[in-house]
Amino acid sequence: MSALLDVDDVARSFGGVRALDGVSFRVDEGEIVCIIGPNGAGKTTLFNVISGVMRPSKGDVRFRGRSVVGMPSHRIAAAGIGRTYQVVRPFSRLTVLENVMVGALLHERGLAPTRRTAATILEAVGLERFADAPAESLTLTQRKRLEVARTLAIRPKLLLLDEVMAGLTPTEADAMCAFLRTLHEQGIAAIGAVEHVMRVVMSISHRIVVLDFGKTIAQGTPAEVSADPAVIEAYFGATP
Amino acid sequence: MTDRRIAASVAILALCAILPPLGSGYVQSVFYIAVLYIALAYGWNVIAGYGGYLSFGQVTFFGIGAYAVALGVTQLHLPWLLCAFAGGAIAAVLAVPLGYLMLRLRGPFFALGMLGLAQTTRIAAEAAPFTGGSAGIYLPPGSNTLPAYYWTLAVLALAMGMTLWVDRSTFGLRLRALRADERAAGTLGVDVTRFKVMAFVISAIVPGLLGGGYAWYLTYVDPASVFSTHIELQTVAMVILGGVGTYWGPFVGGALMSQVSQSLGARFPQGHLMIFGGLIVALLIALPRGIVPALTAALARRSARA
């Protein structure tokens, strides 16, 4: 079976600094993959390359067997890749509902049906009470949910979630995991970027890719990765 | 909400259509200049207000429209209205490639790129062999104020209609999204380039159509006056005064400021520039969102208390 997403030897440098250096991995349909790596490991750059915000200097990204390198980001979105941003920034001067409508426009025609679709999605993430509020008025946690909601509105087959766990309390992290599980049940694949090796992450991931200085230092099932000496070295240092 | 806006707009436009013929030639010119600037303000508001791309060079298309009439009437002996239409069409056709190029520049570079474009077309008009150079072109004299006025009023109606459409359409939603964050709009499936070029074209058609009326009104066209950044300056100041990216902003700002402009302009031309420049600065500091949003907020507060 061919992979949903195939990242093949992707490299990207900025003025001599290699942010990504030969990264390869694959994601199958409905699979939850976590990219683990410290700040600056290249996770956001990787997402930028997959979602068409940046071109890779080298390598290929294939989605459902077709290369997406060089495609404008709106076509990649239409193909079925959605992404959230690490710094959540809703469209300012748009209401919460309108933020979701922007994504929903991809599959709807006319304002009224778009509005209905967006309202359903808002309900699913529990933001329906704020539908007509300006997006800037939401709290940080609510903004994160809005970010996910507007991305879900494009009906992705693959969701890239940048720093999904950052700043979440343990309860919220559990809720996020539950959310990832529902994605899996709906057949939506997800790649979550996280900074640290976390128990919750290990428990829900089908596979884990560990990035360090733009290189893949390990990948595999959670059990394989947590036993990998390179990961232990990078994450736990000298302590056993 | 939309229905009330349409009703109010139609009423105001009807009033503007009925009143001027009853007044003197002076009153007619006052109306002409006011309606001209209000319409220019609506045109600018689409790309700058809704799209977030501050253009300091939409006057390029105004000049092109003016030359379309001047050259069409004097060289090709065509009826002026046909040429004025053609001016809008030429502006639209030129705006597509120009938009694709210019809108790749961002923020200050776009603003400056457009400012330079207006200068470049002015210099081109001075140098071209068929434009009469900086001496300009004289059109056949006549009492053209009212015809030019009704043409301009029709363009205003069109500009207001397009703004209303932008305000209430999926196009407008996409435009506002890309104004807030182009990258995020792109990854949510918005074809950013296409929609900003569309907005740019709308903002070019309006001055393109208006330029022809201006040539007919003045019966004279020269590069310095129709590619003038002073026209741009007044347009920008009017939108800021009324409220950037709002439906009524250009109307309120344009109506108020064209009056100030006309009473000052003739007597005190340098002061005119100082006042418009100074007013932009003062408004941005004291009333950054403009009159219309400020009034709406005040009314909302009053009705909340009542």
Place this chain on the structure above:
Amino acid sequence: MHPELAAQLTVDGLLLGGVFALAALGLNVIFGVTRIVNLAHGEIIVLAALCAAVVFQRFGITPIELLPAEFIAGALLGAILERLVFRRLPPDPAGAETTSLLLAFGVAYFIVGFSLAVFTGDFRSVAYLTSSWQLGPISVGQSRFVAFVAALAIAGALAVLLRSTALGRGLRAASQNVEGARACGIDIGRMRTISFALGSGVAAAAGGLVSMIYAVNPDSGSQLTLLAFSVVALGGLGSYAGTLIGAAILGVAVSFGGFLGSAQIGQLIPYVIFIAVLLFRPSGILGKSAT
């Protein structure tokens, strides 16, 4: 083209480049610290050039003698503009950019109107050092040469100031990392005022030298803003060496364009270069801040 003519045009262009560099350096200093693109930069240059022309005509004081006064007056104007106008920006970056552009647009035309009221719309320049030296086949205009030397001297002084003084370190820190600089006890508000003062002072000095080379009127400001921006586009915003190289390239291009085409073509060259560079080498425009 005759090689002697080409050499002559190249020398003319390189001499022009000195003043162009100075115009662009002022823009750079302001942008580096405040992230504000001062569209009114050219108007400040023109105002200074017109002052130099009138002072020379009335009192016989040469633009070179007037340079310190021009610098101080420009710096004062810059400081006032920052305190009174450019400090009032909304907190979000997108809003701040839009507002600062509109503010600069307003300031630019305020200055144009002021200059028109004071100096009328006449074109003015300074008829000082009008003869030239003959170096073999090449003639070097004395005024251009003196302006070039003065421009390089001021640019050099600016470099020393930025590199080797405490104030310069503060300015550079503020332009690299606002939070870090603040944590080190640097008063960012003060640095912003100083950068505006310094940038506008340098612009005014450049204006004094422009009066020795070009005839300008109050409407020439946007041309000079474009000129400074083309240098910046060529050399990269924030790069000192890049600015000098960009200015040299632009100077030579203007010199050749003006000769081969016409004065009007010469006027268009900065704009054409500006657009071409921005479109075809966009990563080069913003230098380090491109991401």
